[in-house]
Amino acid sequence: ILNVEQSPQSLHVQEGDSTNFTCSFPSSNFYALHWYRWETAKSPEALFVMTLNGDEKKKGRISATLNTKEGYSYLYIKGSQPEDSATYLCAPLNFGNEKLTFGTGTRLTIIP
Amino acid sequence: EPEVTQTPSHQVTQMGQEVILRCVPISNHLYFYWYRQILGQKVEFLVSFYNNEISEKSEIFDDQFSVERPDGSNFTLKIRSTKLEDSAMYFCASSERTDSTNEKLFFGSGTQLSVL
Numbered sequence: 407i408l409n410v411e412q413s414p415q416s417l418h419v420q421e422g423d424s425t426n427f428t429c430s431f432p433s434s435n436f437y438a439l440h441w442y443r444w445e446t447a448k449s450p451e452a453l454f455v456m457t458l459n460g461d462e463k464k465k466g467r468i469s470a471t472l473n474t475k476e477g478y479s480y481l482y483i484k485g486s487q488p489e490d491s492a493t494y495l496c497a498p499l500n501f502g503n504e505k506l507t508f509g510t511g512t513r514l515t516i517i518p
Numbered sequence: 519e520p521e522v523t524q525t526p527s528h529q530v531t532q533m534g535q536e537v538i539l540r541c542v543p544i545s546n547h548l549y550f551y552w553y554r555q556i557l558g559q560k561v562e563f564l565v566s567f568y569n570n571e572i573s574e575k576s577e578i579f580d581d582q583f584s585v586e587r588p589d590g591s592n593f594t595l596k597i598r599s600t601k602l603e604d605s606a607m608y609f610c611a612s613s614e615r616t617d618s619t620n621e622k623l624f625f626g627s628g629t630q631l632s633v634l
Contacts, residue, residue: 438621442623442625448627449625449628450561450609451625455622504549504551504563504566504574505566505574506553506623508553508560511560
């Protein structure tokens with residue numbers, strides 16, 4: 407069983423501020439890392455799938471970096487907006503496996 | 519935009535009863551999954567399905583669970599004899615997965631299963 411840790415567990419950020427949070431995972435046998443955004447009463451929505459060490463992906467104001475050697479990924483949100491309020495889940499995927507192992511998530515609340 | 523649909527959104531059942539949770543994955547997707555989240559816990563993998571057979575399953579997915587793709591569109595999860603601890607939100611997901619660039623999962627909105 408993969409040990410996937412996300413921190414912080416919850417976060418309150420003022421609208422307009424930037425923020426970031428962390429996902430750590432075992433670096434051995436790594437294949438890919440998924441980030442999902444999960445808004446209340448909706449289904450989890452994929453943000454990024456990252457595979458290469460040093461990879462950086464961006465979608466609008468949200469970006470993510472990946473360090474596969476040390477086993478962590480950062481998710482950054484620039485200029486937070488109320489619609490960014492959600493739980494952000496990360497999930498690594500190992501070689502030869504089909505399953506994503508999810509962390510507990512970071513619950514982000516944007517304060518207007 | 520294509521989406522994964524799940525029915526029902528909420529299912530209440532008595533312990534020991536059989537339930538079938540239904541999903542319609544995105545039509546050109548090849549890989550199908552069931553995940554669940556027990557209240558307050560992490561989202562957990564149950565099973566993956568490809569080419570009309572189970573490709574991987576977790577230790578949760580015991581003999582009480584089964585999956586089926588009875589036609590070209592539906593993907594079902596059956597729990598033969600439900601237990602109290604099966605109460606959870608069950609998510610279906612599908613993926614193209616033709617290469618590493620399109621492996622993201624598309625999730626349905628979930629079925630909240632309550633076992634009484």
